[in-house]
Amino acid sequence: MPTAEGASRIPATRKEEGLWLLERLVPGEGVNNVPGVALRVAGRLDRTVLQEAVARLVRRHDALRTVFHAEDTRLTKSVRPSFPVRLEGADCRDVEAGLRELITRPFTLDGTPLLRVGLFHGPDHDSVGVAVHHLIFDGTSMSIFLEELAAAYDAVLVGELPDAGPPVPLWPESEPKPASLAFWREHLRDFDAGGPGLWCGGQESAQPTLRGEQLVRPFSAAAKDVVTALQKELKAPDVVVLLAAYYLLLHAHGAGDDLAVGFPVNVRSQQAQRAIGYHVNIVPLRVRIDPAETFRVFSRRVRDLFFEAIAHADVPMDVLLPEVERAGSSWRTTLFRHVFNYLPFGGQAATSLGGASAEVVEIDPGHSKFDLEFVILPSAQESRVKAVYGAEVLDRGEVELLLERYDALLVAAASAPDRPLGELDGWGATDHAVLGTPGAPAGTDTVLTAIARHVSEKPGAPAIVTGGSTTAYRDLWRAAAAVTTLLADAGIAPGDGVAVAAPRGPDLAAAILGSWLAGATVTTDTADAKLVLGPEEISYAVTVAVDPDASAVSPDGPALPGVTHRELADSVRPVAELVAGRPVLWLSATVPELLLALTTGAPLVVAPDAARTDGHLLAGLLARHDVGVVHATPAVWARVAEHLGEATGGRTALIGAEPAPGPLVRTLRALEADVHTVFPAGGRWALADGVPVPGLDADVVAPDGRRLPLGVRGELRLGGTATGVLAHWRADGSLHVHGPRDRQLTRGGTRVDLATVEDALTAHTDVVAAAVTVSPGTDELVAVVHAPDKPQLAAELARHAETVLPPRARPSRYLRVDALPETAAHAVDRAAVADLVAAAGPTAEPPAEAAPDATTSAVIAMFGHLLKRTDVTADTNFFAGGGHSLLAAQLVQRIQKQTGVRLKLSAAFSHPTPAALAELITERGSTR
Known part of the structure; x- marks a missing residue:
């Protein structure tokens, strides 16, 4: 239908609707603002001349006068015959702030122009800012616009006639060729768009914001040289070499063996090379990676795929999305999370205005539609790679390491193009500097030799404090020696299993130490034990002095099932640094808790069982014995924390057995406790979370056994033994533990x-x-x-x-x-x-009196139709049931058509069940 300006509206394309979908997902955020640029000019520009120059470009290009109209359920567009051009920034005092506001301010799809230009006067230079919506612009368009703007400014300045060249009509992209559709359908056959994500970064937020950041790093001289060399050796253009390395980077960080990377392709025909508009198709380049393949062979496969994809790039992926089975992240409108882009002009097209040199400066609009995008900016002087990343998923430190490893991978591939991919060194300099060589020097100390040392140096110091009695280190060692004699008399040989069944106290401590001195393995499984020591067996009178010597116990002998004495000592060491000689509370029956005190020469204060449920009792113990370190599980801490009051101030609170809930950690820290989490692995502590662990024989490894670099999640190994626990190395050399591997899912x-x-x-x-x-x-x-x-x-x-x-x-x-x-x-x-x-069992059917109302029933029917399910109830989650953002858009359209209530797309995400949506519909309907 005709607009007020007399132009006819036509339906938007599927590709344009895809951009609109994102607009509706995060409305008012400017998510589709093109990365803006500013021309920083060395001198003063004439505002009137610049305004006329912009007006000439607007008159010349239909695309710049194209506007969009977002209606309830559809998007249309029209070309305005004209619109007045007004330069912004006349009264701006802060140039940088003015440019950023100009470029990040959202556009509205209400028939108003999608182009803004501003002129800002700075103390030493003028800046021309260009803000534009992606619906009418792409990267090539920006180059054309800047080049023609400079020419038009110069022409107006010298008084040339108002002619910026012949008119450039909208260039209509052709319909996808059948051969291209067939190619992509075959290329994506059986592809799992919901494959594994990277082993670094965090969990997605509840509601997507598409907030993004950028980081630029120049290629090292070595990487730049090897790319040139590889081009010749592999007979592939530099973009293919760089793309191949990007695949390997993603694969090394957990992206899987079958992955797709988006690659933007300019689809303008030869006749439309100067057409401004959104003429880019981002094609999914899918590859399978075999670690046994060489980089030479792999890069050739990437080369063949690259040229084949370019030849079939006339298919917008929005056309294929409905045909591809996607169980991926609910809001995503693409088949990939990662993108690779290549800008031949290096992102810095040189230009001038009015005879003055002009530097092109890009201004980040603050959004990213993908988890990670690498943009290659080649130039003769300094080639760079720009990382644009989703700030909700990755942080700056992680991206800095990714860029560093990308550079290192290129160098490694060039040095050995015929080495298997799985053997290439993808670590960066920072990884090597922090983590060094694998493993740690084998120690000769054991927990027994450490305790024996304290017995010799301070025999009368308190070792175990129980109620009103104290057992000195000397007496504890004598009791342990008596247990060793008892075991010898019972026929216990080195390597035999001994189970100890006694309450926390000196008898239990002596039984454990005495069993180890006898060469036995202490176990909690009575079925596997050759002997069970109960309270009666370890009740004895100790009168004989014993020399504190533990040298006969081999560091490689078993202390616990699957754990040697050396490994047990190594696992306690990093946590022991937190003790600093202060008393340790013995609140549970864990062996590490016992050793934490005795290997550091600190007293071990025995707590009654009631202290695990009575916070007031626990607080009294802490104050009376001046306890410095307390270890408990999250369940115990949660029961007692609110009653501890000031008793935890200045003390170290260790939270063990499983990850600590954030609210609990915050509560303890508010009570001024020094909080750390510790994780068990095979009866020992893996580490104290966040405490550097020099000398600990620990590694974080991938499923194939590769050692993983900083910030990358993998399985923690201690002494070469798998623990079943996921962890990653921090930049300071400490370990962060995520918890048991079986509690990390991919859905x-x-x-x-x-x-x-x-x-x-x-x-x-x-x-x-x-x-x-x-x-x-x-x-x-x-x-x-x-x-x-x-x-x-x-x-x-x-x-x-x-x-x-x-x-x-x-x-x-x-x-x-x-x-x-x-x-x-x-x-x-x-x-x-x-x-x-x-x-x-499954959720019970609602009783008859709780039957859904008419609105809820209508929404249930919509869910069932879109999800193709017959088991939808009022509490069915749309996205957990297989929905995604494209279906969500159809859902809100159906809701408006049937109920007359207009909802934002984001409502489907914030109210994902029929009951919640029906409540919102009723609320909105009553206020109309």
Whole structure:
């Protein structure tokens, strides 16, 4: 239909609708603003001349006069015959702030122009800012615009007639060729767009903001030289060599063996090379990586794919999206998370205005539609790579390391193009400097020799404090020696298993140490033990002095099942640095807690069992004995924290057994405790989270056994032994532990850390503790929560999860309990939690009186139609049930058509169930 300006509206293309979808996802954020540029001119520009120059370009290019109209369920466009050009920035005092505001301010799709130009006067130079919407512009358009703007300015300045060249009409992209459609369908056959994400970075936020940042790094001289050499040797252009290395970088960081990278292709025809507009198709270049293949062979495969894809780039991926099965992250509108771009002019087209030199400066609009994009900016002087990354997923430090490793990978590939890909050194200089060589020098010390040293140096110092009695180090060692004699009389030989069943106290400590002195392995499994020492067996009178000598115990002998004496000493060492001679509380039955005190010569204060549930009792113990270090599980800390008051101030609080909930950590830190988390691995502590571990024989490895660099998650190995725990190295050489590997899931391409889900649920005021598990036979997340029995608890928790967790990390069901089941070590009993969920079975059908109302029923029907499911209920999560952003757009359109209520696309993300959407529809309908 004709517009007020007399132009006819036509439907937007599928590609243009894809951009509109993002606009609706994060409205008012300027997510589609093209990375803006400023021309920094050495001198003063004439505002009138510049305004006329811009006007000439607007008259010449139909694309610059193209406007869009976003209606309820469709997007249309039209070409305005004209519009007045007004330069902004006349009264701006802060040039940099003015440029940024000009370029980041969102455009509205209401028929108004999608181009803004400003002139800002600085003290030493003038700056021309250009802001434009992606619907009418791409990177090539910016080059054309700047080049023609300079020519037009010079022409107006010398009084040439107002003619910027022949008119340039909108260039209509041709329909995809059948051969191209066939190529991409075959190329993407069976492709899993929801494949694994990178092993670095964080979990996605609850609601996408597409907030992004940029980082630019020049190629090293070595990398620049090898790219040139590889071009010749491999007979491939530099873009192919650089793209091949990008694949390897992503693969080395966990992107999988079958991955796709988006590559922007200029699809202008030869006749339309000077056409301004959005004429880029981002094609998914899918490759499979075989670590046994050489870089030479791999790069040739990438080369062949690259040229084949360029030849079939006439297919916008938005056309194929509905045909591809996607279980990926719910809001994404692409088949890939990572993009590779190549700008031949290096991103810095040289120009001048009015005879004055002009430097092109890019201004970051602050958004990224992808997790990571590498933009290659080649030049004869200094080639660079710009990383544009999603700031919700990656941080600056991680991206700096990725860029450094990319450079190193290029050099490694050039030095050995015929070496298997899996053997290429992809570590950067920082990785090598911090992590050094694998492993650590083998130590000769054991926990026994350390304790013996304290017995010799301070025999009368308190070792075990129980109630009103104290056992000195000398007496504890004598008692241990008596146990060794008892075991010898019982026929215990080195390597035999001995189980100790005694309450915390000097008898238990002596039994453990005496068993080790006898060469026995201390175990908690009585079935595997040759002898079980109970209270009666280890009740004795010690009167004989014994020389404190532990040299007969081999460092490589077993101390615990699968753990040598050397490994046990290594695992305690980094945590022991936190003790500093202060008393340690013995609150649980763990061996590391015992050794933490005795290997440092500190007193071990025995706490009664009641201290694990009575915060007032625990606070009294801390104050009375001036305890410096307390270790407890999250469940114990959660029960006592609110009653500790000032008793924890200045003390070290160790949270062990599993990841500590964020609210708990914040509570303890608010009480001025020094909080660290420790994780068990094979009966020993892996480390204290955040404490540097020099000398610890630890590695973080990939599933194939490769040592992983800084910031990359993998399995923690101690002394070459797998622990089943995920961790990553920090830049200071300390380890951050994420928790058991089996609690890290990938659901529809989204990494889900169950501990993070539990942390988020615990932040709800009603939740004391939470345990999340996967329902048997499904991939459904179920949360078991310790919370009051109150109506609508599950609905409240579901709404809370919608605000703090991404769709794939939200539980589908909630099961309330009076207390979470615990193990004997007072950690959450995960097996018992799974049994509770299995016993509860699927969610019961709502009773007849709770049947959904008409609005909810209508939304349920829409869900069922779009998701192709017949089991939709009022509480079915749209995204957990297979929905994604394209279907969500159709959902809000259907809602408006059937109910007359207009919702933003983001409403489908914040209200993902029929019940929640129906409530919102009713609320909006009543206010119309």
